[in-house]
Structure formats: C-alpha cells, structure tokens
Amino acid sequence: MPVTVRLPGALRDAAGGQTKLEASGRTLAEIFADIERRHPGFRGRVVDESGRLRSYVNVYIGEDDARSRGGTDAPVPDGSEVMVIPAMAGGAGGDGVRHGLGR
C-alpha cells in the first residue's frame, strides 16, 4: 500500500512540480529511492552524500519526527502521510552561508 508524500516549498520542483505524490517503501530511504526513480535528482535535495537528512529538511511520518525514528532508516507504515518540510528561517544577522537543499 503506497504512502502519501507531501512536499511544500522548494522541493516540489524536484518532483515534477507536484506537492503531493504517492510512493512505496518500508523506510524513508526506500520512499526517497522510489521517488528518485521517477524524479532523478530528488534524493540529493533531501539527503546528503552520506545518506543523512539535510539539516534544513524536516520530515514527519504521521506525527513522528523522522530524526527521532532513525532518520532515513525510520519505518514508514502502510498508508501513512510523509510530510517533507523545508525549514523556515533567516534573520537580519548571521553569515549568510547557504545551508541549502543540495543545489
């Protein structure tokens, strides 16, 4: 049974402009791999070279923060909703170094 993945913000252009799509997999890594097959380049926008979630990407599986469930190893139950939420942050100060979404 597929899960629903929602992509508010800048990540939708990595998934063909869709903000909501279905994907299959038992873990977050498998879900991302399934989306990557249809939308090459997606995975690199959400995980870094070592396979960890990028710092400015937050993922909720239902109510659970994926980081508290093993990151990309987090189990994704059938039928759940996966929300991939880019951070909302900024401010007048700081170094302005881009900690971006992998572009």
Added chain:
Amino acid sequence: MGSATGSVAESFALTRELRERIVAHARESAPNEACGLVAGKGGVATRAIRCANVHEAPTTRYRIDPREQLRVFRDMDDRGEELVAIYHSHPASQPYPSPTDRAESHYPDAVYVLVSLRTEEPEVRAFRVHDDLVREIPLS
C-alpha cells in the same frame, strides 16, 4: 481556480488589517525578530498566523519550529487555504532580505514580507526570494 498556483504575482495585496496584525506582532516581539505565515485562497492573503521564533539568537535571527509548521500546514489544508507569504521582522535594520534570509529561503512560491522597526513608522515590504535572487513586489 488553480491559475494562481505557482504563478508570479506582480503585486501583493496585503489588507490594512493584515499589515497591522503583522506590525503589531513585530512590535510586541521586539527586540526579538517576529515570524509568522500568511494563509490565503487563490493567492489572496486572508489570514496572518503568528509563529514562535525558536532561534537561539532571536534578536537577529528567526526559525519557526518545524512541528509548528506541520500543525499550521495541516490547519491550512483543513480550511482549504494555501501558504501565501512568510513574514518576519528586522527590529533594527532595513526591510530587505539579508544574506541569511536569502541563504535560508526555501519557499520560492511564497512572498517574503519584511517589517522593519528601525524608524518610528514601521516599514513593510514584500519580496520573492529564490536561489539568492531577490525581487521586490509592490504592496497594494
């Protein structure tokens, strides 16, 4: 319907009531930066939603708790709304996206509303921010 999705607005209509709500939030939060979202329908702003600034250096930075984002996004879904704008304040500097604002912007479809309290009369301006590019949008 749908025509507004992903389109680039040439101007941004922010009602006086919404503008006053955002400015009031900025004033109440000073000297910290205030932050929040503007929800709407068909690209038209209808509701300002205050969020907590959870950044550890809140006088010059802001961050919205992702769990609050999750809650607000779901609430907007339930109401049939979409995200129209993201606002924050610069308590002591110009209402223009800083290098940090540009580096940490991940919502190219949203309007970024900035409020500056550096002058007695607060300044409110709106921008599109994407890939380090900043384009001001006239407020109407």
